[in-house]
Amino acid sequence: MRILHLIHATTFGGVEAAAEHLRSTVGRGARTRVSGTSATAVIDEPIEYRVGALAGAPEGQEAVHAHVTGSSVNSPLSALRLLREVRSTRPEVLVTSLWRVVALGPIARLLSPGTRWIVWVHLAAYTNAADRLVHTWCLPRADAILCDSDASYEAIVRPALARAGTAVPHRIVRPESSPLDASGPGRTAPVADEPLRLVFWGRMARQKRLDRVVELAQILAARRPGGVELLIAGPDDGERHDLEQRAARSGPGLRIELLGPLDRTGVERAAGQAHVFVQLSDVEGYAMSAHEALAAGMLCVLTPVGDLAADTTDGVDAVHHHGDLEDTAGRVLAVTSDPAAFDAMGRAATATAGHGFTEAFVEACRDLTAERAR
Numbered sequence: 173m174r175i176l177h178l179i180h181a182t183t184f185g186g187v188e189a190a191a192e193h194l195r196s197t198v199g200r201g202a203r204t205r206v207s208g209t210s211a212t213a214v215i216d217e218p219i220e221y222r223v224g225a226l227a228g229a230p231e232g233q234e235a236v237h238a239h240v241t242g243s244s245v246n247s248p249l250s251a252l253r254l255l256r257e258v259r260s261t262r263p264e265v266l267v268t269s270l271w272r273v274v275a276l277g278p279i280a281r282l283l284s285p286g287t288r289w290i291v292w293v294h295l296a297a298y299t300n301a302a303d304r305l306v307h308t309w310c311l312p313r314a315d316a317i318l319c320d321s322d323a324s325y326e327a328i329v330r331p332a333l334a335r336a337g338t339a340v341p342h343r344i345v346r347p348e349s350s351p352l353d354a355s356g357p358g359r360t361a362p363v364a365d366e367p368l369r370l371v372f373w374g375r376m377a378r379q380k381r382l383d384r385v386v387e388l389a390q391i392l393a394a395r396r397p398g399g400v401e402l403l404i405a406g407p408d409d410g411e412r413h414d415l416e417q418r419a420a421r422s423g424p425g426l427r428i429e430l431l432g433p434l435d436r437t438g439v440e441r442a443a444g445q446a447h448v449f450v451q452l453s454d455v456e457g458y459a460m461s462a463h464e465a466l467a468a469g470m471l472c473v474l475t476p477v478g479d480l481a482a483d484t485t486d487g488v489d490a491v492h493h494h495g496d497l498e499d500t501a502g503r504v505l506a507v508t509s510d511p512a513a514f515d516a517m518g519r520a521a522t523a524t525a526g527h528g529f530t531e532a533f534v535e536a537c538r539d540l541t542a543e544r545a546r
Contacts, residue, residue, distance in 0.1 A: 174220045175537050176263035178254055178273040180245050182238045183229035184406055184433030185375060186460030187269045187294050190320075190347035190529075191223050192236035192436075197530045219534060224257050226250040226272060233433040245272055259283040265537045267292055267318070271303040274310050288315045288540040292345075296323035296457040296478055297379060299409075312336035316540055318345045318533075320458040323478040327455075343536045346458055346479065348529035350436070354468035356444025361514035365398045367427075368508060371446035372402075373439055374461040377409035381475075384452040384497070386418045388473070389426055391501040399425035402450075403442055407433045443468055447508060452493050453477055466490065467525035469518040473504055489520035 177194070179187055198221040227250060228234070228241035240257050242250020254273065258266060258280040266281070268274045269292045277289045291307070291314040298304040311317060311332040317340050319325040325344060333340060362368050370389055374380060382404060393400040404415060412430065419428035434442065443449070449465035449472045456462075456478030463483070465472050472490045474480050486492035491507065493500045507513050 173218070173265065173534075173538060174222075174261065174263040175265045175267065176222050176224060176258060176261060177267040177269065178224045178226075178276065179236070179238075180225065180270045180272055181227040181229060182223075182225045182234050182236050182241060183227075184233060184235045184373070184435075184439075186320075186347070186349075186458065188235035189349035189460055189464070191269075193347070193349050194221055194530060194533060195223055195237060196350060198534060222261070222263075224254045226254065229433065232435055232438070234435055235433070251276055255280060255283060258287070263287055265290060265540055267537075269294060271299075271306040275306045277310055278313060290314060290316045290318055290537070290540065292318040292320070293324045293328050294320045294347075294457055296321065296327040297455045298328070299377070299379075308332050308335065312338045312340060314340055316340060316536065317342040318536060319343070320345065320347055321456075321479040322482075323455075324457040343532070345532045345536060346526055346529060347460060348526050349460060349464050352436075352443060352464045352468040353440045354443035354465070354470055356441075358444055358446045359469065359518065361508055361511040362398065362447055364396070364509070367399050367401045368392060368396055368448065369446045370400060370402045370448045370450050371405070371442050372450050372461070373405045373434065373442060374451070375406050375409045376404065376411040376415065378411060379454050379456075380411070381452045381454055382411055382415055383418065385450050386415070386422070386428065388450065388452070388493075388497050388501060388504075389428070390423060391497055392504060393423065393426035395501065395505060396425070399427070402426065402428045403431065403446065404428070405431040405434050405438070405442060439464075443470060447471060447514075448473055448504065451475070456480060463524065463526065466521040469522045471507060471514060471517055472521060473500065483524050484521075489517060489524055491517075 223238040224240045225238040226242045226245045242253045262284045266287050267290045268277045281289050389400050389402040449470045451462045452475050458479050474490050476492045484490040491503050
């Protein structure tokens with residue numbers, strides 16, 4: 173089975189981390205569960221999984237190794253490059269993630285008759301008007317839909333299909349990334365005169381509410397003798413300028429560092445140094461970065477949105493933020509000042525790690541090709 177997965181770029185992000193995990197785990201002769209059986213039987217099946225991206229990442233910022241890349245996410249020539257790849261390779265299954273390549277799906281299907289087209293939805297909110305327009309039009313016309321979370325299905329897919337008055341087969345396929353090695357000084361609770369190191373990696377987008385993260389860091393810094401260091405790393409999605417201004421105005425005891433996208437080694441280095449991962453988003457689907465941090469055993473401060481609401485338990489494997497930053501800061505200080513509690517929550521967080529992503533993805537693709545064969 174030949175699968176071609178089209179994405180926006182090879183830089184840092186949840187979609188890219190999932191694609192890299194699939195690239196490294198799906199290969200020729202991959203052992204996968206037989207579709208339609210209740211047993212755990214497996215078959216040896218030649219599977220070719222390829223990634224195409226509208227844009228490549230600069231050196232040191234690559235999150236996924238793509239087989240074909242263009243020059244820019246907004247370049248018509250890059251779109252044509254991916255469409256040529258579809259026509260020349262004629263994959264049995266085409267998977268499109270994020271709106272710019274989802275828009276290529278109908279054209280790709282014309283260029284490669286017989287290719288089954290899957291739209292993979294990764295967000296529980298539209299990012300802009302074009303995103304809404306493309307998904308609203310394309311979802312009812314796809315051969316199948318994958319969702320990274322129940323939240324993505326309820327917020328994006330169900331309304332689009334209801335509006336169109338049609339039914340399209342769909343699956344919830346929760347992604348994984350390759351395991352993150354976050355070992356380092358951050359896995360030990362900080363002493364009182366040591367800076368509390370916070371980290372966030374992901375897109376600097378409005379929905380992530382990084383302004384709220386900065387406010388939390390300011391409250392923590394005012395309460396800790398050792399102060400606070402906050403590292404925010406990721407591609408700018410419209411928020412970096414505001415964050416730079418906030419960093420310039422940060423008071424004593426707080427140091428804020430803003431970095432661009434990191435490769436996997438850079439993420440691991442940042443995670444290993446930090447005591448706490450913070451993500452206070454308004455809305456999420458699966459929330460890849462948060463799940464990476466949890467699986468790596470980090471103390472995580474999260475808003476219980478999207479899959480995080482079901483996958484984490486407040487006070488057991490994460491600290492949930494319920495709207496009061498002063499209260500959340502007090503709870504973070506209580507855990508980080510108690511080495512036993514700090515260690516226990518980190519150990520509990522590792523139990524949230526997901527499994528079976530590759531198998532679920534391959535099964536969904538195989539079911540489509542089997543349907544075509546019938």
